[in-house]
Amino acid sequence: MALAALLWEMARLWWSNMSGAVLMVSVAAVGLWLAVFYLSDRKKKRNLWQQAGRDVIVVHCPSPGRFTPNLSPFVLKLLTFLRLAGLPHLVDHKEPFGPKGKTPWITLNGEDFTDSHLIIDRLSRQYNIDLTDSFTEEQKAAAKAFTIMIDEHVCWCLRAWRFNEDGGRNLKEGMSLPFYKRLLFPLFIWQQRNALWHQGVGRHSHDAVRAMMKEDLLALSKYLGNKPFLMGDTACVVDCSMFAFLANILYNYNRSPYYAVINEELANLRPYVDRLKSQLWPDWDECLASA
Ligand SMILES: N[C@@H](CCC(=O)N[C@@H](CS)C(=O)NCC(=O)O)C(=O)O
Secondary structure, X not given: OHHHHHHHHHHHHHHHHOOHHHHHHHHHHHHHHHHHHHHHHHHHHHHHHHOOOOOOEEEEOOOOOOOOOOOOHHHHHHHHHHHHHOOOEEEEOXXXXXXXXXXXXXXXXXXXXXXXXXXXXXXXXXXXXXXXOOOOHHHHXXXXXXXXXXXXXXXXXXXXXXXXXXXXXXXXXXXXXXXHHHHHHHHHHHHHHHHHHHHOHHHOOHHHHHHHHHHHHXXXXXXXXXXXXXXXXXXXXXXXXXXHHHHHHHHHOOOOHHXXXXXXXXXXXXXXXXXXXXXXXXXXXXXXXXX
């Protein structure tokens, strides 16, 4: 008790006597210490990633979700591609956001690559993989167009529901956030709403966005028809995107109107997700975060 009182008195005296210069030096010292800590920690992490071995892809992404192996559809898309192509990889959750501030990103033989689309292109060239080898030029073009529709339009419509309609509640339900991240959560929601506004989808009414999203789901359902995969008998990159986003709706967006659309109106989409899930993610449940 007496010691606590003494420490308190010393701290009070130190504080009252501290000049502006001392304050600045203290702030600079803490800043320097944080920078040194960050750099040495990063070096340690790099060494660890290096130990993955030659040609092993280290995928950096946030921790697994409670209902999907990852809450980010782009991470799920990339991991699904790596499984489809049979490429050796491991997952790192310590540094989820890459040099461009987005997830996923990868480290391969000491080099960093960002953006699921560019990563898949790069890996396909490096490992000589062409999942569309048997496709006609027309099929290749359609696969490309659908991939962009999903990654660049479905993505924003879903974000509009997640952040503008649901206020990010589904995110908090889907993954456990440490205390300090919960504190910063309102800032994150604000940042995402801001991004939606600047992208443009965030300027439309909820009803207008819902209608656009339903049209996209209908297009996917119609084009899929009775085929096992979107383009026919062979799964390719577009299936990785489609699976990732639809699985995200089915497992993380069950309060959204899109969950009902997939489950009740468009009969072929749920079996499609189930098919890819059992084929490529037989260990799905083991990849989830524990409750
Ligand atoms: N085009 C990128 C999109 C990646 C992306 O937007 N990831 C989201 C998570 S789903 C993210 O990092 N968001 C953080 C932010 O926007 O600040 C890709 O295909 O990898």
